[in-house]
Amino acid sequence: MHQSFINFRHYRYGLIAVVASLATLVTYLLDRPRVAPNGGTWLGYTLGTIAALLVIFLALFGIRKRSFSSTIGTAIGWLSAHVYLGLAALLIATLHSGMHFGANVHTVAYVLMCLVTLSGCWGVYAYVSFPGAMIQQRGNLRRSEFLRQIAELDSSALELAESISPRITQLLSEAARRTDLGGGNLWKQLRGRDESTLLLGIGGAPRRAQLVPNANQRALIRTLAQIRPGRASNEVALASVQKLLELAGSKAALLQRLRRETKFAALLRIWLFLHVPLCCALLAALCIHVVTVFLYW
Amino acid sequence: MLICLIRETTGSASAASKKTPGTVFQTAELTIGSAPDQQLQVPHKDVDPQHALLRLTSGGRLLLTASSPKGVIVNGKRETRVFLYPNDTLQLGDTTVKIEPPDKLSNEQYTCVLRVNDPYTPDETSPAAAAHTSAPASRFTISFWSWTLSLGVAAIFLLVPMGTILAPSVRKLLRTAPFVPSDALWSAGPLHATHRFIGNDCTACHVEPFERVRNSECEKCHADVQHHVDVRTTDVALFDRQRCAQCHFEHKQPASLIPRDERLCTDCHARLDKLKSNSQVENAADFGSNHPEFRLAVLSQDEMVAPGQWQPQWLDSSKPATFKEISHLKFSHAQHLNPKGIKSPTGERVLQCGDCHRPNSSGREMMPIRMETQCSGCHSLHFDEHDPTSGVPHGSLQSMFRVLREHFSRQYLESTGPTTRTQTDRLRRPGQEARQMSIDEQRRARDWADTESLKMARELLEKRVCVDCHDVTRVLGASGFDQWQVAPVKLTQNWMPRARFNHAAHITQPCTACHNTAEHSKVSSDILMPRIAKCRECHGDAGDTSKLSSDCVMCHRFHLPLRGRFDKQALKVRASQ
Numbered sequence: 001m002h003q004s005f006i007n008f009r010h011y012r013y014g015l016i017a018v019v020a021s022l023a024t025l026v027t028y029l030l031d032r033p034r035v036a037p038n039g040g041t042w043l044g045y046t047l048g049t050i051a052a053l054l055v056i057f058l059a060l061f062g063i064r065k066r067s068f069s070s071t072i073g074t075a076i077g078w079l080s081a082h083v084y085l086g087l088a089a090l091l092i093a094t095l096h097s098g099m100h101f102g103a104n105v106h107t108v109a110y111v112l113m114c115l116v117t118l119s120g121c122w123g124v125y126a127y128v129s130f131p132g133a134m135i136q137q138r139g140n141l142r143r144s145e146f147l148r149q150i151a152e153l154d155s156s157a158l159e160l161a162e163s164i165s166p167r168i169t170q171l172l173s174e175a176a177r178r179t180d181l182g183g184g185n186l187w188k189q190l191r192g193r194d195e196s197t198l199l200l201g202i203g204g205a206p207r208r209a210q211l212v213p214n215a216n217q218r219a220l221i222r223t224l225a226q227i228r229p230g231r232a233s234n235e236v237a238l239a240s241v242q243k244l245l246e247l248a249g250s251k252a253a254l255l256q257r258l259r260r261e262t263k264f265a266a267l268l269r270i271w272l273f274l275h276v277p278l279c280c281a282l283l284a285a286l287c288i289h290v291v292t293v294f295l296y297w
Numbered sequence: 298m299l300i301c302l303i304r305e306t307t308g309s310a311s312a313a314s315k316k317t318p319g320t321v322f323q324t325a326e327l328t329i330g331s332a333p334d335q336q337l338q339v340p341h342k343d344v345d346p347q348h349a350l351l352r353l354t355s356g357g358r359l360l361l362t363a364s365s366p367k368g369v370i371v372n373g374k375r376e377t378r379v380f381l382y383p384n385d386t387l388q389l390g391d392t393t394v395k396i397e398p399p400d401k402l403s404n405e406q407y408t409c410v411l412r413v414n415d416p417y418t419p420d421e422t423s424p425a426a427a428a429h430t431s432a433p434a435s436r437f438t439i440s441f442w443s444w445t446l447s448l449g450v451a452a453i454f455l456l457v458p459m460g461t462i463l464a465p466s467v468r469k470l471l472r473t474a475p476f477v478p479s480d481a482l483w484s485a486g487p488l489h490a491t492h493r494f495i496g497n498d499c500t501a502c503h504v505e506p507f508e509r510v511r512n513s514e515c516e517k518c519h520a521d522v523q524h525h526v527d528v529r530t531t532d533v534a535l536f537d538r539q540r541c542a543q544c545h546f547e548h549k550q551p552a553s554l555i556p557r558d559e560r561l562c563t564d565c566h567a568r569l570d571k572l573k574s575n576s577q578v579e580n581a582a583d584f585g586s587n588h589p590e591f592r593l594a595v596l597s598q599d600e601m602v603a604p605g606q607w608q609p610q611w612l613d614s615s616k617p618a619t620f621k622e623i624s625h626l627k628f629s630h631a632q633h634l635n636p637k638g639i640k641s642p643t644g645e646r647v648l649q650c651g652d653c654h655r656p657n658s659s660g661r662e663m664m665p666i667r668m669e670t671q672c673s674g675c676h677s678l679h680f681d682e683h684d685p686t687s688g689v690p691h692g693s694l695q696s697m698f699r700v701l702r703e704h705f706s707r708q709y710l711e712s713t714g715p716t717t718r719t720q721t722d723r724l725r726r727p728g729q730e731a732r733q734m735s736i737d738e739q740r741r742a743r744d745w746a747d748t749e750s751l752k753m754a755r756e757l758l759e760k761r762v763c764v765d766c767h768d769v770t771r772v773l774g775a776s777g778f779d780q781w782q783v784a785p786v787k788l789t790q791n792w793m794p795r796a797r798f799n800h801a802a803h804i805t806q807p808c809t810a811c812h813n814t815a816e817h818s819k820v821s822s823d824i825l826m827p828r829i830a831k832c833r834e835c836h837g838d839a840g841d842t843s844k845l846s847s848d849c850v851m852c853h854r855f856h857l858p859l860r861g862r863f864d865k866q867a868l869k870v871r872a873s874q
Contacts (some may be wrong), residue, residue, distance in 0.1 A: 277443040
């Protein structure tokens with residue numbers, strides 16, 4: 001069976017997390033503190049210490065995964081522990097709080113912990129389900145392969161165009177350059193909208209140049225379809241235009257697949273933009289929580 | 298309006314030699330950037346999607362405005378806003394743009410002519426564009442957000458609120474200004490309603506950082522809180538370093554300053570015999586199964602210790618058969634509660650407990666039984682059945698004798714008593730001086746009144762009125778009015794001085810549900826207080842789900858009256874030991 005971070009070493013960390021959670025829960029239910037359960041009872045202090053140490057351990061994963069030379073466990077083992085113990089840590093922190101919330105730094109730390117865990121859960125979902133979907137949709141093509149194929153289509157289109165006319169050459173050259181490959185900032189990558197444009201009216205006076213949207217190469221295909229090559233329409237030129245249309249169609253299809261690929265890649269990245277900054281904020285809030293609890297004891 | 302001709306030459310020599318047709322834009326502003334919708338598109342990683350704008354000023358000059366903070370390199374200098382003139386050169390990524398003088402050959406008058414030298418050959422365009430467009434071109438990286446959020450949290454929740462501790466001068470400002478973070482953000486929970494007036498003045502109680510709240514802060518308001526034990530005894534050492542906050546929890550939810558957890562008491566009281574060898578108080582761990590039998594304190598007189606004074610005396614709870622109250626009152630509950638009724642001025646009347654035992658205004662305790670309020674309705678002190686106004690006062694034999702003598706003296710004088718002829722002669726007539734009684738007559742009148750009074754007093758004290766309820770004794774060797782003595786009556790009011798009982802809380806129950814021996818009690822020495830078993834019919838341990846959960850503070854208090862102040866006295870005693 002393939003070993004992922006989910007079933008690492010026969011769910012070792014999953015079992016540890018479940019046992020720890022159950023033990024905490026049972027202790028919490030059996031405990032009879034002198035006031036309503038809260039972070040200030042002996043169990044509260046104990047659970048708080050455990051939860052804080054767990055949070056620090058979970059944050060250390062961020063360092064461990066970057067140090068490739070480290071021999072402290074395997075990266076996949078760390079990820080497995082990170083995921084399972086992270087879920088257990090939220091439960092322990094919840095019991096530590098005794099379900100008392102208010103407008104204070106303590107609740108801010110708890111809410112941040114919930115948000116970090118939630119974004120982490122989304123990350124687990126993305127890591128489990130997206131890579132499969134990506135492989136399925138790109139059909140064993142690597143990203144660079146996509147780009148290479150698109151470049152090939154562009155250059156063969158230009159080669160053909162040069163045999164027809166300079167105007168068409170420049171039209172296709174502009175179309176190639178003004179192709180939106182789905183890159184840009186994360187928001188653009190996630191939205192996946194084709195913002196390609198096409199420059200029409202090339203050639204100087206008296207015609208004016210005009211930029212039109214060229215999503216899925218539609219404008220290019222429409223323009224190519226209207227071309228009447230030369231005064232003496234010959235078979236060769238017509239065949240070249242036909243070939244150009246085919247190339248544009250293939251490019252449009254490739255671009256669509258590349259865009260979906262980019263979108264998945266962005267989805268795999270975007271949650272880290274929440275998970276990591278929120279985790280840093282949590283560490284700050286956690287330190288303040290611990291200090292202020294004893295500052296005003 | 299800008300009419301702009303863009304001429305492109307590619308990097309390769311062969312392409313440069315080729316004359317490519319130019320592109321003409323007629324536009325208000327010429328957009329320059331790496332995005333596909335820019336009129337002059339320069340795909341390069343150093344060029345922003347929307348990098349710069351070129352427009353014509355009203356003075357007819359060309360103005361380049363860079364919207365990207367990277368600016369544009371014009372003639373080797375980085376500029377963000379610059380006028381352009383012919384032969385100026387712009388550098389955008391790897392691309393150079395040259396402003397050419399207006400084209401003389403053309404028929405059309407262009408506002409400007411740009412010669413763009415793009416080093417990429419067309420077949421390299423796509424991968425090059427892809428290389429920069431696939432990476433998120435943003436300054437707002439993960440580490441940017443991480444630092445921003447962590448420093449934001451630190452500033453709002455620690456650095457600014459720290460001002461309340463470190464800079465007392467800004468303390469008030471931080472705490473009162475709206476939307477300004479203060480140390481109130483560190484509060485673990487709301488204050489109890491009785492402490493809300495303190496507001497967000499945390500340092501009112503939390504005086505020393507990293508130190509628990511001291512008793513002295515509590516005593517600023519709660520100055521006269523009494524101790525649990527007498528502070529003049531060594532028992533006070535058992536409470537050494539006891540903090541108010543060890544029992545009175547603040548900032549907790551649900552807010553409750555009176556702790557209900559019985560362990561706060563039973564930590565000591567379950568093993569009190571080990572803590573204090575000569576303890577008068579028996580061990581108690583919980584009410585339902587581990588609580589000593591109620592100890593009753595009965596008022597009694599000990600002539601040896603304090604003559605004439607009533608003092609509470611503990612009864613031995615292990616010997617209920619010996620329980621006796623010596624109140625010097627003769628009273629039969631059974632007779633008064635006779636279901637067939639009892640004689641009263643208005644005929645036969647069936648009495649209820651509540652006819653005599655009335656609660657005070659709080660309803661918690663019963664008011665003392667008094668002759669004037671509870672008994673006199675039936676028990677009249679009339680002594681002359683022919684004279685409805687005749688009556689002796691209650692409470693003092695001397696007053697009673699005085700009233701009797703006054704009564705009989707008047708009777709003598711008003712001739713309502715035994716009349717003689719001489720008496721009528723003595724009466725004053727209108728128009729005549731009042732005649733003085735002769736000394737002989739006076740003595741005769743006094744003797745008669747005294748004799749009659751003594752006769753009546755004997756009847757009242759020994760036969761029919763006083764003696765019904767009171768212990769009346771004869772004093773040996775005494776005569777006249779001094780020969781009687783009525784034992785003073787004192788009814789025990791507080792049977793359990795160490796506990797509190799709330800009658801109002803038990804109002805749904807009939808009195809006899811607990812005081813169940815009352816209906817059959819024939820003598821006043823019977824003690825009608827219920828035993829603990831009676832309470833346990835309804836009251837269970839704290840946490841008992843089958844009965845009423847009963848914790849210690851339901852009946853007992855920690856701070857007891859007249860024990861001495863909680864903290865100050867304890868310190869004094871310790872210092873002197």
